[in-house]
Amino acid sequence: MRTRREVARRVFAKEFNSSRYKLGGNAEKEPVYVLTPLGLKCNRIFIIGALIEKEETKPDSEVLRIRIADPTGSFLGFVGKFDPEAKVSLTEIDIPSTVAVTAKARLLERGGRVIPFIRPETINLSDFESRDYWILETAKATMKRIEMMKGDSELARLAREKYNPNLEEYKEMVVSALMRLKEEVEISEEREESIEESIEEEILDLNDLF
Amino acid sequence: MEKIQSIVNEIYEIFKDYNVSKSEIEKRLKLLIFEFKVPEDEAKRTIINGLRRDLNLSREALRFPLTKIADLEPGKGVSVKAKVIQLWEPTSQSIAQWGVIGDETGTARFVIWAKSAKRKVEEGKNYIFERVFVDEFGGIKSIKVTSISEVREIEEDIEVSENWGEIEITGALVSISQNSGLVQVCKICGKVIEAGICKEHGKVEWNEVLRLRGVIDDGERTYDVEMEENCIKELTGLDLRTAKKMAFEHLDRGIVLLELKKKLLGRYLKISGDLKFRTVNVKKAEFFKTKVREEVDKVLEEVKAL
Ligand SMILES: [Zn+2]
Numbered sequence: 001m002r003t004r005r006e007v008a009r010r011v012f013a014k015e016f017n018s019s020r021y022k023l024g025g026n027a028e029k030e031p032v033y034v035l036t037p038l039g040l041k042c043n044r045i046f047i048i049g050a051l052i053e054k055e056e057t058k059p060d061s062e063v064l065r066i067r068i069a070d071p072t073g074s075f076l077g078f079v080g081k082f083d084p085e086a087k088v089s090l091t092e093i094d095i096p097s098t099v100a101v102t103a104k105a106r107l108l109e110r111g112g113r114v115i116p117f118i119r120p121e122t123i124n125l126s127d128f129e130s131r132d133y134w135i136l137e138t139a140k141a142t143m144k145r146i147e148m149m150k151g152d153s154e155l156a157r158l159a160r161e162k163y164n165p166n167l168e169e170y171k172e173m174v175v176s177a178l179m180r181l182k183e184e185v186e187i188s189e190e191r192e193e194s195i196e197e198s199i200e201e202e203i204l205d206l207n208d209l210f
Numbered sequence: 211m212e213k214i215q216s217i218v219n220e221i222y223e224i225f226k227d228y229n230v231s232k233s234e235i236e237k238r239l240k241l242l243i244f245e246f247k248v249p250e251d252e253a254k255r256t257i258i259n260g261l262r263r264d265l266n267l268s269r270e271a272l273r274f275p276l277t278k279i280a281d282l283e284p285g286k287g288v289s290v291k292a293k294v295i296q297l298w299e300p301t302s303q304s305i306a307q308w309g310v311i312g313d314e315t316g317t318a319r320f321v322i323w324a325k326s327a328k329r330k331v332e333e334g335k336n337y338i339f340e341r342v343f344v345d346e347f348g349g350i351k352s353i354k355v356t357s358i359s360e361v362r363e364i365e366e367d368i369e370v371s372e373n374w375g376e377i378e379i380t381g382a383l384v385s386i387s388q389n390s391g392l393v394q395v396c397k398i399c400g401k402v403i404e405a406g407i408c409k410e411h412g413k414v415e416w417n418e419v420l421r422l423r424g425v426i427d428d429g430e431r432t433y434d435v436e437m438e439e440n441c442i443k444e445l446t447g448l449d450l451r452t453a454k455k456m457a458f459e460h461l462d463r464g465i466v467l468l469e470l471k472k473k474l475l476g477r478y479l480k481i482s483g484d485l486k487f488r489t490v491n492v493k494k495a496e497f498f499k500t501k502v503r504e505e506v507d508k509v510l511e512e513v514k515a516l
Contacts, residue, residue, distance in 0.1 A: 007299065007427060007430060007431060008382070008384050008427045046476075085471075099476075100476025102382075122471075124471070126477075129502070132502040133502055136505055139509055141429055146516055147516065152303070175510065175514070181506055
């Protein structure tokens, strides 16, 4: 039987970025997982957010550093020659754009610091509607984990031992992400209007020319 | 003699799944009634108890008769011999394991409650689930393994029915495999060929088809999906003829795969089709739309109640 594909988990940037511990990776071929403060064990994640940064780490390094923001923070990512598909798509995507990303979840350990980051496998243009659904879906998944953290499962115990998270803080995070969603629905509509207005202005200007 | 036959049938009904033949029951019954002159009722009880001992079955096992998956009825207590075909990640801590089991008549879901404290089952292995209860949710039957149940691995390799029934999934299309797009497939086995050569059948005649092989992921489970031209056209507007034209104009079939990736990767899809092992043969596909705004308030209430 072939090895099972890892599920792409839904997690907000704030929870992911607070991760400091790894699980697995002991035996050969055993996948490595990032353990988040709410007891999520993830090897792969799926995000829809705003691509707000895309830069070469060093000149000619061929490695791009990217940032993808959600309502709670941003995911740091690196795209190199080992992820050709993601790299090709990135060259065609401007900043800022709404993107859908499937990525490997990783931890970078440097001089006593642990930095969570992602290695995108695929990056594609997405839209506000899908992004809104992602926020909703991720809010629900986070809620489930907050609930789980009150129980006595192995992951809940481990996460409590490693992080002792303040569940209220994460509840507030979910609430504010959802609230942002409500306001953003309105703002995005306003923005569309203002774009239309500016187009009209341009047309007016052109008319003046003739 | 009619009376004898009806008792034989009665006993046979109880033990039919345990490889007991009618003629064997009849032989024992006739022996007791005609030779030993035992009353019919007593003879019946003696045979049932005797068979139960021979087959090493508890009294309870008979109250939970061995049942084929196609015959599961909600609300009944049964025993089921089946293969574990899929294990899903538990979504609640009251569940130890859950997933799909199958036998030659069909498939069903199973749930092993954490409180039942059973040894873990593994995918691909065969088990007898004794003293379990049948449930039904949205037309899908499931069996519940509780603390009164017994789960034992068995030697027998159970053949699983090919047809798993319809399934509907909503999730993100997180991966499209390289053998998607405009591809040439072997006329004999339908697998993708390379340079006119099928790995299994050598140099063969081939068909050119538009198809998609990918993975839909809902954050909790993944499903391999297979889509043919009709669904691809429904989603992207691309059909075999236009795909061929594109490939011809660019002198590259790869352009079709690129186009599919651009239009579909990372998208939320709602699909329905036949589930077979992990793979869904997609019959209907659409972009998933939801009224986010309406749902936000509902979810906000739920968070605040946490
Ligand atoms: Zn072939």
